[in-house]
Amino acid sequence: MRAPGARVLVARSPDRAAELVTALRGAGAEPLLLPLIDFELASDQHSLDVAFDALGAGAYAWLVVSSVTTVQALEAKAAERGTTLSNWLPGSLLVATVGPATRRFLEGRGVAVDLAPTGQQSGAGLIDIWPEHQGSVLLPQADIADPRLRRGLEARGASVQTVTAYRTVDYPADPGRSLAVCQPAAPPGAGSHRDNGATVLTPDQAKAEIAAGRLHAVVAASPSAARRIREDLAPLGTCRFVAIGRSTAAEAESLGLSVASTAAEPTASGLVAAVIRALASQPSTPHQPVAEPPAKDTI
Structure with a gap:
């Protein structure tokens, strides 16, 4: 399965997106990162x-x-x-x-x-x-x-x-409270990948790319990310929304976002397959966002 030339926005920070970035590149896509939440x-x-x-x-x-x-x-x-x-x-x-x-x-x-x-x-x-x-x-x-x-x-x-x-907070976390800063050294072969070479966008930059039709899909890896995508980037136009799982898809739909595809399993390969399915589908008219998002969320 391939997605040659597709520009895919991943709503994750660089240290949490390495495996998905690699998998998307392997499918021929160009991954871009949009950090929205931190810890x-x-x-x-x-x-x-x-x-x-x-x-x-x-x-x-x-x-x-x-x-x-x-x-x-x-x-x-x-x-x-x-x-x-x-x-x-x-x-x-x-x-x-x-x-x-x-x-x-x-x-x-x-x-x-x-x-x-x-x-x-x-x-x-x-x-x-x-x-x-x-x-x-x-x-x-x-x-x-x-x-x-x-x-x-x-x-x-x-x-x-x-x-x-x-605690889940807007990106970036307070340097004095950041969970990442407190991490011990990772064991051999299990290290984080903070510099994976993917371009990191701000919400304003990502919104401009979507408005110009230069992003083909956006991947949300949590219900919190879905909520922030709705708040910061909607309307998505022809950019397809891809969810990591059922709870993320349900959150997006409750916010009025049209979910083009949901990963069958919450893995990098499952998300890439979902992106490819989303890109193969016909564009649909995005739903209008509802007035208020749910009060509760999960990560």
Whole structure:
């Protein structure tokens, strides 16, 4: 599958877009980046410290990780204690995750994953396969995390403690609070790729490119990104909106954006396939945005 000459806007920062940038280039497309959201340390560090210490002491049967950013927040806590996340976690702990990117990130850090959905790779997919009555669960999340994952686990009999692991903010984060600044050195072969050579646009530049018809697709990798795309870039005209998954697509549609394609799986290859499907479809008239976006969002 190829997308020769297509100019594709990826709503991610350079350090989080390397794999997708490479995959798009491999398909013949020209990726451009539009950083919209960033991540800062949680405001309540005390609660996170207490939960993290309890985690290391074996107080939980399960750790549920729903994003790469959560792993980074936990890594920062381990680094504060002079160790690594894999060494901090007790051997008896079971680890569950939602998507393949988070699983690879954990395994690249030496943390084995015991449970992950293979069908619907989302919080709902994890709830579907969750074994009933499995004891205590620590669920570290973003400050704006959707409560449905917690509720679903509790409905399956789990005793869930949630804790805010990080804050989601407009890009760029405050340098003094940035989660990226607090990251320990990545292990060999698992490093970040801050300089991937892709052109980085501002929202004004991206809007001008869309208005001129010079962008063929825009990729949103989270519901938050969908909301910011609506706020900063709409109307999209002939630029096709591509969503990483169902929750992102649902958020976009609730905001009046026309979703041209949704990735079958939340991976770089899945997103590239979705971009190619979107570009192969006939242009559709964009929906008019609604007056107010939803109050809740997830990452």
